[in-house]
Amino acid sequence: MNPLVQDVLLWAPSVAAAAAGGVAIHYRAKAGQSGRAAAEAAVRADRRVAVHEVEASHLAETRLPRQVLAQQSRAEAGTATEGLLHPELAGTEVDTAYRAVLEQISRLIAEQSELSEGAARVAVRAATRSVQSLGYELQVAITQLLDTRHDEKLLELIQPIDHATSQLLRRLQLLSVLTGSWPGRQRDDTALLDAVRGGMSRIRDFRRVQVPATCEFHVSGRIVEALVLVLAELMDNAARQSAPTTPVEVTVLEAHRGVSVQIHDAGPGMSAEVRQKADRRLSGREPFRFTEIDNPAAFGHAGVGDLAARYGFHVSIDEEYSRHGGTRAVVFIPRDLLVDAPADPAPEPAARTTPAPASTAAADTAEPARSYPVAEDGLPMRRRVKPQPVESTLPATEPPPRDAGEALAAFARVTRAHIPAQPRAPKEPTP
Known part of the structure; x- marks a missing residue:
């Protein structure tokens, strides 16, 4: 056997073992990295949940009461993103949902406010009209009483009641105006x-x-x-x-x-x-x-x-x-x-007369004939002319009733008794 081949056979198990160990180390390292990513992702998810919970509590405890108070006091409310505790949520689905909640609450408050105001106006208008009619009836009764009785004592007692009635009707008129009447x-x-x-x-x-x-x-x-x-x-x-x-x-x-x-x-x-x-x-x-x-x-x-x-x-x-x-x-x-000031009433036109004929008019304007006596010096002599009675064309008048003027006199006396005298201006010293 070739020694080189024998050496390779001897080294092969060691190399295989080393390769297997390296692969095992690689996979263990990769598994460790994925575990850290998962842990970090879990931490981020927990933080996101905590942010949403805090933002929801802030919406319920701060932003909604602020919105209601602004509408009740007629103040200008801020935008939906101004009240976020975490600005990074602006434009997200959470921000959109919270904005929808605020707008819906605002619309409901406005509708209920208008309904309440309308009901209040109807109630005030109905009460005002009924009391006004009674006030007018009271004024008519007082006027009739003053027209039929010309007693100074009675006038003195009735005049403050009439004045108080006019003040009451004035206040009712102002309330009626506020209801749109x-x-x-x-x-x-x-x-x-x-x-x-x-x-x-x-x-x-x-x-x-x-x-x-x-x-x-x-x-x-x-x-x-x-x-x-x-x-x-x-x-x-x-x-x-x-x-x-x-x-x-x-x-x-x-x-x-x-x-x-x-x-x-x-x-x-x-x-x-x-x-x-x-x-x-x-x-x-x-x-x-x-x-x-x-x-x-x-x-x-x-x-x-x-x-x-x-x-x-x-x-x-x-x-x-x-x-x-x-x-x-x-x-x-x-x-x-x-x-402009109203013009004075024009005088009644005089009765139209038909013009006299020319011959008659000329005769009227001509010098009358001299039919009076003349003295020796040529001057006319005076003579008395007996006046002729003139028939009156005015209608016959009736004497005034005995109580005529008593109402005006009583009113003048009562008014003079209630109005204090005005202080006189000091006289300037004479030089």
Whole structure:
């Protein structure tokens, strides 16, 4: 046997054993690597599950309550991805599912809110109309009583009841306006000063209101009732927010684009938060919701803003230009809502007469014949002419009843007793 072949035969088992060992080592190493990958994959899966669980808890405990609160307070809610605790989930299936949940909850909240608001408006409108009808019946009964009885004592007792009824109806009118109803009365073109006095007559502290003596402007009849309600509400607020010994001054200022009615009070003013809320409501841009009304309820500014936006005038408040250090409310009326003063009624035309014939007219205009006596000096002599009785063409008149004027006199006495005397202006010293 060839020694070389003998050596190869001797080395073959060793080489085979070595090769088998190498293969075994290779497969054991590969098995070890796959085990580590599986372990790492398991760790990643566990972490992913933990992230999803934390994100789900964050959705239920934070993001959903934040979404509900934002909708209830009418605040702007953030996007669906802003609230993620793990930004790497943005755009994934989990993010899409959470976004769908938030949108569905938001839609359900909005639908339920509108249903609740609609039900509240229907309830308020029904209650307001029923109470308004009773208030009008009460006013008619009071008017009939005052027309039939001219007793000064009775008038003194009834007048405060009539005034309180007018205030009640004013508040009901404002509530009715907030439910979307019409103010309820159509007026003719009216002097602006009469509208101011009409608003003054519908508040409790009308004696404290000082109005200008004259005003030449007139407003269109379609805005008269709305303007009276607005002025009454602003004057009432000015009187309630100031001391009972201070005046509420009303002035009228002509501007380039219209007329401004200014109401000055001497109250303490308004805080920044209350001022901002009043500005939003007076603008008419923020819809009033009965389901979000304050406690105690305050809807005066909301009603004023609704009327102003509906009829085309503008209402604002400020404290910088108040005459007495309180608050100034300004009602600006554009010129297109002003009208000319109504013309005086034309006199009745005289009865038309048929013209006389020319011959008769010429005879009438000709110099009459001289049929009077003449004295020696040629001058005419005077003579007395006995006047002829003239038959009256006026209809016969009847004497007035005995109680004529008693109602007006009683009203004047009661009014004079309730209105305090105005302080006289000091006299200027004579030089």
